[in-house]
Amino acid sequence: MYTWIWRHLPGATWARAAQSFALFLVVVALLFFVVFPWAEPYLPFDQVQVG
Amino acid sequence: MTTDQVATTSPSPPRGPGGFRDEPIRTTIRGLGQLFITLGVVLLLFVVYEVYVTDIFGAQKQAQAKESMAQRWATSTPATSDPPAVPTTEEDSGAVVAPPSDAQVVDPAERTRTYDTQIGQGFANLNIPVFGADYGFTVVEGTTAEDLYGNPGHYDDTQYPGELGNFAVAGHRVSKGAPFNALGTLNSCDAIVIETQQEWFVYRVLPMPEEAAGWNAAARPGCADVAPLTGAYSGVVGREIVDPSDYAQVLPIPHVDASGPEAVAAASQRLITLTTCHPQFSDRERMIIHGVLTRTYAKADGFVPAELSEVG
Numbered sequence: 001m002y003t004w005i006w007r008h009l010p011g012a013t014w015a016r017a018a019q020s021f022a023l024f025l026v027v028v029a030l031l032f033f034v035v036f037p038w039a040e041p042y043l044p045f046d047q048v049q050v051g
Numbered sequence: 052m053t054t055d056q057v058a059t060t061s062p063s064p065p066r067g068p069g070g071f072r073d074e075p076i077r078t079t080i081r082g083l084g085q086l087f088i089t090l091g092v093v094l095l096l097f098v099v100y101e102v103y104v105t106d107i108f109g110a111q112k113q114a115q116a117k118e119s120m121a122q123r124w125a126t127s128t129p130a131t132s133d134p135p136a137v138p139t140t141e142e143d144s145g146a147v148v149a150p151p152s153d154a155q156v157v158d159p160a161e162r163t164r165t166y167d168t169q170i171g172q173g174f175a176n177l178n179i180p181v182f183g184a185d186y187g188f189t190v191v192e193g194t195t196a197e198d199l200y201g202n203p204g205h206y207d208d209t210q211y212p213g214e215l216g217n218f219a220v221a222g223h224r225v226s227k228g229a230p231f232n233a234l235g236t237l238n239s240c241d242a243i244v245i246e247t248q249q250e251w252f253v254y255r256v257l258p259m260p261e262e263a264a265g266w267n268a269a270a271r272p273g274c275a276d277v278a279p280l281t282g283a284y285s286g287v288v289g290r291e292i293v294d295p296s297d298y299a300q301v302l303p304i305p306h307v308d309a310s311g312p313e314a315v316a317a318a319s320q321r322l323i324t325l326t327t328c329h330p331q332f333s334d335r336e337r338m339i340i341h342g343v344l345t346r347t348y349a350k351a352d353g354f355v356p357a358e359l360s361e362v363g
Contacts, residue, residue, distance in 0.1 A: 001082060001085050001086075002085055003081075028096060031093065031096055031097075031100070032096075032100055032104055036097055036100045036101075041196060044333065044334055044335070045225065045328065045332055045333050045334050046196070046328075046334060047295060047328060047334040048199065048221045048222060048223055048224065048231070048326060048327045048328045048334065048337070049194045049199075049206070049221045049295075049326060049337075050221075050293070050295060050296070050297050050298050050300050050301060050326050050337050050339075
């Protein structure tokens with residue numbers, strides 16, 4: 001998967017590295033702002049109320 | 052993880068022009084390996100998110116709640132028409148002199164609630180002096196996940212600060228600002244100070260189960276006003292670990308399964324109840340802290356309750 005991405009990024013090595021890093025940041029942002037907030041209520045350490 | 056790396060470290064057979072297409076097994080194994088590494092990184096990122104990122108979001112939400120409550124307090128004059136029990140005469144002379152502590156003590160029975168609450172909006176400040184002078188959270192109305200993100204939240208069907216019955220508040224112990232992170236370290240007689248627009252309410256944690264039998268009211272300063280509860284309240288102690296379904300903990304008389312106006316009328320104590328998850332990092336059970344109202348002060352310019360400086 002990563003090899004495939006690397007081979008399909010355009011430009012020199014440093015440009016590919018920069019694009020890879022940008023892609024990584026995008027994925028992290030997606031996880032932090034979309035995926036994790038969505039998943040949180042289903043995990044067993046978020047409830048503090050009684051009843 | 053680049054192609055170069057693999058090509059130089061493994062004695063591979065000659066590759067065709069299609070790259071790895073000639074080696075399906077190797078490609079599959081590599082793909083699996085990358086998948087597992089990715090999952091591991093995602094899990095680590097989730098830990099970072101829970102431990103750090105939600106705290107940042109929570110602190111922002113708490114700052115907003117605090118700010119908006121301060122503005123409302125500054126602009127709104129309470130609906131009540133009766134003057135405070137002790138008018139501050141010093142105001143006329145220009146210089147604000149803090150009145151003596153005893154002069155501000157009022158009977159909670161004579162105080163009526165002068166504010167309305169809205170879900171998600173702050174209406175009181177919660178201070179626990181033993182957690183440090185900088186420990187203070189604005190309590191919002193409601194206990195949905197949204198209300199509790201960054202804030203302690205008031206169970207909206209329980210009573211309000213200073214009232215007969217039970218003022219019950221939930222809060223996160225881990226992540227999202229974790230207002231109740233240190234509830235496990237509270238001792239009996241520790242002060243929980245609630246500030247509303249008009250009053251200061253000083254609650255103190257009830258005797259712990261192991262202390263109740265041979266209760267020594269002189270054990271610590273502050274214990275003088277605290278005693279094990281009896282009658283309908285017997286068994287209500289400073290800290291309990293209970294099942295998540297134990298809603299009676301926040302009813303007017305904890306452990307008595309009755310709610311509504313009749314239950315409030317039957318209540319003879321003014322309690323505070325804090326709930327959070329237990330054990331830490333899990334929510335299998337709940338930790339419950341019960342406290343009893345020991346003193347009520349009317350607010351006045353320059354006056355701060357002495358209990359606030361009981362730093363542990």
